[in-house]
Amino acid sequence: MESKVSEGGLNVTLTIRLLMHGKEVGSIIGKKGETVKKMREESGARINISEGNCPERIVTITGPTDAIFKAFAMIAYKFEEDIINSMSNSPATSKPPVTLRLVVPASQCGSLIGKGGSKIKEIRESTGAQVQVAGDMLPNSTERAVTISGTPDAIIQCVKQICVVMLESPPKGATIPYRPKPASTPVIFAGGQVRADPLAASTANLSLLLQPPPLPAYTIQGQYAIPHPDQLTKLHQLAMQQTPFPPLGQTNPAFPGLDVSPPASTHELTIPNDLIGCIIGRQGTKINEIRQMSGAQIKIANATEGSSERQITITGTPANISLAQYLINARLTSEVTGMGAL
Structure with a gap:
């Protein structure tokens, strides 16, 4: 199976997702969409780019394996061309590698890493590309970023081997896809002054604090990292300090009569029906725990x-x-990976 896939002869339809910065997306689209149109026509793959005013965008490539490999080759060579063009105006002498970021379901990353890192080491050595699998899942998803760096040829060989792994080890359970968040919208004040949205800035700072902490704060179970209870306690304390629902009559002691708790906002998400039970728990025990720990309604x-x-x-x-x-x-994550309650 591996040799067939590597030769691009296996007619299996795959979907590969890439995470790109705005400048990279602009390069792929080209003037009036000419570049992406050419890539679609010549590769035979479907190439879709997520909408939205986001610093990052998702590029989805779907098609038979040989079409996907052609599309990746065109993207890798386009990025190398961009690097060469940028170096003509730069004093730098060494050419940086081409870098692509794949978005892969976390349940497939264990197979990609292999026992004791054996598979990822084999891919690095056989292709000459650098491959890094992120330790943390992307925000509000069950996906991880897989970064590939090297020459275009090394990247193409690397993608072929990753496709083999993905075909041999399909994702387990439901996957919550990563969706990049839009850039914060400015607030226009009287007089035409434009300032960044303070609530958005506050959210950005808090999201940094609330990112899953580095590995020492985790217990490793298989290839998954489980947060220590004391780490969740710290997050709980931070949320409780900013709860928007203070006891009746409570005000800020420094400014009597003034309530300065951050304003409440609302966020919506959808969960597959077959996973809602693990969120609610028996007689609502789990959802009540989440309400109490987070302070959210x-x-x-x-x-x-x-x-x-x-x-x-x-x-x-x-x-x-x-x-x-x-x-x-x-x-x-605990339900999808079968690790029991966190």
Whole structure:
């Protein structure tokens, strides 16, 4: 199977997702969309670019394996061309490698790494490309970034081997795809002054604090990292300091009569019906734990006929919402990977 895939002769349809910065996306699209149109026509692959005013965009490539390899080759050579053009105006003498970031379901990353890192080492040695699998999942998803660096030829060989792994080890359970967040919108004040949205800035700072911490704060189980209880306690304390629902009559002691708690906002997400039970728990025990730990108000919509998903509405400060999402994702990950309750 591996040799057939490596020769590009296996007619299996795959979908590969790439994470790109705005400048990279612009290079792929080209003037009036000419570059991406040419890539679609010559490779035979479907190439879709996510919408939205985001610093990062998702580029989805779908098609038979040989079409995907052609599309990747065209993207890698286009990026190398961009590097060469940028170096003509630069004093740098050594050419930096081409770098691509794949977005891969976390449940497939164990197969990609291999026992004791054996598979990823084999891919590095046989292709000459550098391959790094992120330790943490991308925000609000069950996917991880896989970064590939090297010459275009090394990257193409590397992608072929990754496709083999993905075909041999399909994702387990439901995958929550990563969706890049839009850039914060400015607030226009009287007089035409433009300032960054302070709530968005607050959210950005809090999201940095609430990113899953480095590995020492985790216990490793297989290829998955489980947060220590004391780490969740720190996140809980941060959220409780900023709860938007203070006891009645409570005000800031420094400014009597003034309530300066951050304003409440609302975030919505959808969860597959077959996973909603692990979020609710027996007689609502799990969802109540998440409410208490995060300080957020969480409402789960009733199941609607014909829909395979349920909507969850989270209300609170950015810290409350981030922690609630963190805890919900932890529950989903434990269910999908079969690791039991966190």
